[in-house]
Amino acid sequence: MKLNRIGHVAICVEDLDRATQFYQNLGMELVWKDPDWAYLKAGQDGLALLSPQYAQSGPHFGFIFHDRADVDAAYEKLKGEGVHLTEIHQHRDGTASFYGRDPDGNWFEYLYEPLPVGAAV
Secondary structure, rough: OOOEEEEEEEEEOOHHHHHHHHHHHHOEEEEEEOOEEEEEOHHHHHHHHOOOOOOOOOOEEEEEEOHHHHHHHHHHHHHHHHEEEEOOEEOOOOOEEEEOOOOOOEEEEEEEEEOOOOOOO
């Protein structure tokens, strides 16, 4: 299993609207916003803003996969190695992911993010 890139970093913010506006003013593009989290991009790199009400995960970094089968295979491999993992979760935006913890307790995410239609690999 070879990782290609870290696709996003997720941070906790106190005021989601204020933080979203701040990062948009820095030049990031808002991709998705819900009442408890927002996702912005600078080119191909993402920043997730997690409000205090966001319950799915805490601060983490996410590895991006464009093939769902790769995420499923990685899940089974890491699970077999005894890595602490959450279940795979299908997200409302068409992505799917699971979270895991490294030996020091830091969270990471393996995220299936389909390529946009017509995008080159």
